[in-house]
Amino acid sequence: MGVKSPQNEGELDYSEIQKYYSGSTLLITGATGFLGKVLLEKLLRSCPGIHKIYLLIRQNKGVKANKRFIEQFSGPIKISDVRFYLRLLEVDNIHDLSRRIVYIHDECVDQIVEISGDRGRSHISLVDGSVIELFDKMKLCCPNYAEKVAYIEGDIAKVRLGIGADDYTMLTKEVNLIFHVAATVRFDEKLKIALNLNVQAIKEMLELSKQTVKLKVKCSFHPQEQFS
Template sequence: MRDIDEINAEALNENAAIKQAILSGDSNVQKFYDNAVVFITGGSGFIGKQLIEKLLRSCNIMKIYVLLRVKKNKTIEERLKALLDDPVYDDLHKEQPNFVHKIVPIEGDIESLKLGIDDESWKTLAEEVSVIIHAAATVNFNEAVKKATLTNVRGAREVLKLAEICKHLK
């Protein structure tokens, strides 16, 4: 059985190789996202947080719009602050302390028509967004059918409607 020091040393070596590959900037993924303006649904969920962190750490992202809803009497700005205080962003805070300025919350709700986004923000997204990542969903298998349908079906349809009008979509 291997001891903890051996496992840690192996992990550090792997992390160093990954960081070196990121710094090279040669991957097709990095090239695709170079100077991208990304719109993400589900950015406050487990997968969404990991995705945002990885994109900002690995790619030259211009801006990330994150769809957030008012929840538990917290504004979208308060929710974004809480989101960015998550430990998943600890290394990013150290390496790129200004990354928070690249993240812009958009008030909305995945269950609503036009994603619950106001007309001005909808137009802004249509003008600026080059990549859309739809990661919002309910994964509660005991969810009422109506709520699950609004979230998982209507939400996807409304994201596609936004994609149709985005002028710079890749």
């Protein structure tokens, strides 16, 4: 009996989800935020067959998009951010949060539960300032991650998502799946800004989706609900 190569063996062992993503090109908005980072980490770590992931990144507070992209894989996830989303989604513990949004790998869950003190309940003893280096485990599992991820400069608040003509055309030809995670979660946001970010941006994303010839599915994540 012949010995299987690790690559072939890995392909045979792919789950249905991994097979679905294999060879796909993805576009993610909001990847520099908490939810977007966790989603990106999960995809890179758990779906090694992904061909390419494009991140839509805007210039923010004088920091150019390319610098924000470089910093994307070095920034930690703050425990205080996790607590914020637990409260926002009205869930009691980190396990409920991971089921409702995206799965957070076991190492992170254990750390959060340990310092919270009581079955992961967010309001008991989470320590502000404690951090989890989100991408460390992914970098071990997917050492070639840098070859799979690229950024597209844009701004969801602008027409055509602020994407240049050449990049826009490229996305319509290459992208298979879109995750629209970008939004404002401030409930006291100025109405005009909130409409641009949470309403107009979705219309622009749907327009991009309609022009994307190889699109399989578009998913949108919102503070109170998720739908696809």
